[in-house]
Amino acid sequence: AGGGMVIAVIVSLSLILYQVVNPDITQLGYRAVTDGDDNSPDTTDHRARKWVNAHNQGTVQEDGILVCRLEGPLFYANVESLQEWIDEQELLYEEEHGRPFKGIILSAAAIPFMDTTAVLTLEEMIKSYAERGILFFAANTFGQTGRIIANRLEEKMSDRLKTESLKQRVRNSSTIDDFVRLINENQTAAGARRMLLSRSFTNIKEVQNSRSKDADP
16 A cells, blocks of 8 residues: 555656646637727727637737747756747747747736746847847736746847836736737837838939939030
């Protein structure tokens, strides 16, 4: 009987260790509803939507934005699993849509703590995604996790936003919907900047052509 109990304990500990090292990572979507509902998909409405497993019936995913939730602590033994999962989702999205994500949002609602290794890995992930034009944010933070993200990652998360007003809003953003709005507004600002630069270039070329004609005998 004693040997059986020891085996049962070992098996239980092994299962717990496996779950910690390989945490559940869930892609999230919001429920598709009609106008006027509290979960309206109109992100200009500041009421928070209900985010659930994206595979549930009736859910909608944000266009170009990966929203996911990790269940459990984030530390040296499992942070690579998160990174690999996100990279896989990125490749699948590019293959299907022919374009990269414009943003990634990690819901930290179920992450009670994270260690230094996880923080350093997240820093590298934020930098790597930013170099490819993808914004990375952590939402629904709390407790120790929230303090670490605010102190170590908040500035890095806001670096690639196109305007100072958007950067300032990161500090007051907390929900998934807050960051969805930031990502979408940043893309709009980036588009407006590209259009302005294009017009400026066109005007310069027109002035140069005009001067060239005036200089002709």
